[in-house]
Amino acid sequence: MRKASISVAMCSYNAAKYVREQLDSFLRQTRLPDELVVCDDASTDETREIIAAFARSAPFEVRLYSEPSNIGRIANFQKAISLSNKEIIFLSDADDVWNEQKIWRMSQALQSTPDGAGVFCDAEVVDASLKPLGYSVSEARRFTPELQAQLARRDAHAFLLRSRTVQGAALAFRASHRPLLLPLSPRWGHDSWIAVLLAAAGRLVFINEKLMSYRQHGQNLIGGTRVAHQKSWNAWTRRMREPKQHYKRALEVTSYLLQQLDDLEGRLAERVEPPLREKPLEAIAYRRLKLNRRKRAIELVLKLLNGLTLRGRPAPEGMRPRREIDTRY
Helix, strand or coil, rough: CCCCCCCEEEEEECCCCCCHHHEEEEEEHHHHCEEEEECCCCCCCCHHHHHHHHHHCCCCCEEECCCCCCCCCCHHHHHHHHHCCCCCCEEECCCEHHHHHHHHHHHHHHHCCCEEEEEEEEEEEECCCCCCCEEEEEEHHHCCCHHHHHHHHHCCHHHHHHHHCCCCCEEEEEHHHHHCCCCCCCCCCCHCCCCCHHHCCCCEEEEEEEEEEECCCCCCCCCCCCCCHHHHHHHHHHHHCCCHHHHHHHHHHHHHHHHHHHHHHHHHHHHHHHHHHHHHHHHHHHHHHHHHHHHHHHHHHHHHHHHHHHHCCCCHHHCCCCCCCCCCC
C-alpha cells in the first residue's frame, strides 16, 4: 500500500513551556510527517521563537504563520487546515505529547479503510509534568464499548451530535474532505463539527489505543479531567439559589444548540449527497425535536417564576405596615 503524504496542522498560543516536548515527539515518530504547519494565535511568550528554532533543523518542512492579534481557536484551526498541502491532515495542540506510533498507526488505519473519512485515537490524560492521572479521554467522555460499536456500524450520528466524543488533537482526516469541513462553524467546537461531518461523508475509524498524552495544566481551553459530578452539583446548587438566572442561562444554551443544528443541517444539505446525508439529517431532526421540547419547558418555568416574582414584590416603603418591636429580650 502506497504511503499517503502527511500534514500536521498545529495551533499554538502561549505554549512556550510545553511546545518543545510536542515538537520533539514529532521527531520520534516511526512515520515522520511530510510537513508541519503551525498557526500561532498572537502568542506573547517565546512560543514562536521555539518553533522557528525547531524549523531550522527539522527533517521535514515546517511553516510557521503568526497572527498579529488573537483570532481565536476555531479560526486558527481553520487557517491551519486550509494551509496544509498533504493527503492526510493530523490536528495537533501545542501542549500534548504524541506516542511514537501515532502517525503510522492512524494513517495505516485510515488508508486500509476504503470508505474511511477520518480516524481518531484514545489518549492518556496526564498532568502538567506528564504524570498519568489514571484514566483516558474515552473513559472521561464515556465513550463506551456500546457507543464504539455504533460508530463501527456507521450509526453514531445521534451521540456525535450531543457529545464531545472525538478529541480534536487525536483526529486525522483525508484532505479530500476539506471542502466539506471548511469554513468551520463558529458555533461548534472544531473537533465536534469535523467529526459529525466526517461520519456523514464516510467511516470515522476509532483506534482504541492511547497514542498520545493529553496534558492538563490548568490553562487548557477544553480539559479532559473528570469533573462531571462537581459540575452537576454546582448546577444544582445554582438552580436552587438563583432559579431565574439558571433557567435564563438554560434558555440561551438551548437556543444556541438549535442554531448549531441549523449550521450543520445547511452544510449537509449543501455538500453531502442525498444517500449519505439521510441518517445524519434524521438524527438532527430528532435532536431538534428534543431541544424544542426542552425550550418550551424552560420558557414555561420562566413564565411561572416571573409570575411569582410579580406577586411577591414588596410594597412601596410608605405602604408597608409598621412592625411592632419585641422588647421581651
